[in-house]
Amino acid sequence: MLVAHGSRREESNLEIESLAQKIALYKVKEFEFVMPAFLEFAKPSITEAIDNCTVIGATKVTVLPYFLSAGVHIAKDIPSEVKKGAQKNPNLDIEITDYFGSRDEIAEILLKTALNIS
Amino acid sequence: MLVAHGSRREESNLEIESLAQKIALYKVKEFEFVMPAFLEFAKPSITEAIDNCTVIGATKVTVLPYFLSAGVHIAKDIPSEVKKGAQKNPNLDIEITDYFGSRDEIAEILLKTALNIS
Numbered sequence: 001m002l003v004a005h006g007s008r009r010e011e012s013n014l015e016i017e018s019l020a021q022k023i024a025l026y027k028v029k030e031f032e033f034v035m036p037a038f039l040e041f042a043k044p045s046i047t048e049a050i051d052n053c054t055v056i057g058a059t060k061v062t063v064l065p066y067f068l069s070a071g072v073h074i075a076k077d078i079p080s081e082v083k084k085g086a087q088k089n090p091n092l093d094i095e096i097t098d099y100f101g102s103r104d105e106i107a108e109i110l111l112k113t114a115l116n117i118s
Numbered sequence: 119m120l121v122a123h124g125s126r127r128e129e130s131n132l133e134i135e136s137l138a139q140k141i142a143l144y145k146v147k148e149f150e151f152v153m154p155a156f157l158e159f160a161k162p163s164i165t166e167a168i169d170n171c172t173v174i175g176a177t178k179v180t181v182l183p184y185f186l187s188a189g190v191h192i193a194k195d196i197p198s199e200v201k202k203g204a205q206k207n208p209n210l211d212i213e214i215t216d217y218f219g220s221r222d223e224i225a226e227i228l229l230k231t232a233l234n235i236s
Contacts, residue, residue: 012187
């Protein structure tokens with residue numbers, strides 16, 4: 001579950017859906033489905049997306065926060081929403097990964113962007 | 119110039135400063151200095167950072183927007199602030215790169231994060 005903040009701008013939310021589809025195209029055996037979810041401004045919410053996991057027969061859910069910095073959304077809001085969803089879906093084994101901005105590769109990608117290297 | 123949104127949370131802004139320093143450590147010849155700048159909530163602003171470029175004797179400035187999606191900040195706010203800074207500092211050759219979220223590597227990094235691969 002790729003969790004983004006969500007935007008009032010529909011195009012931004014569509015970018016997240018496309019990104020989830022792009023991740024799904026890697027077809028790794030660990031993730032049978034890749035779905036987007038949003039903290040605010042867009043659907044599905046995190047709890048709705050967790051409900052959907054049960055609907056599609058999932059047993060294990062990996063929640064991946066697509067955020068650049070470790071603000072209150074990472075520290076409190078996402079864990080809180082995940083907990084609500086987990087309580088309603090006790091059948092699911094749910095984990096939350098590191099947030100995207102914690103990745104070491106980011107500095108190098110920024111450098112490549114600045115150098116206009118694809 | 120690594121341009122981030124800026125946060126009311128000081129720790130988030132410090133993350134951006136650390137990231138700028140991390141990029142500087144690559145010591146590529148194209149970028150003698152790597153400095154942070156913020157659209158909101160933190161200092162220096164984009165126009166202040168452009169003024170600082172003149173102070174340190176820069177002639178060329180590459181503005182790199184550290185944003186995940188192509189919202190109004192990418193489309194309007196950052197170009198508008200850069201234009202103000204450029205008008206005040208006609209000595210500088212300033213370009214704005216693609217925003218970070220446009221990078222193709224992101225899907226793969228997200229997948230690695232989900233798989234807990236460093």
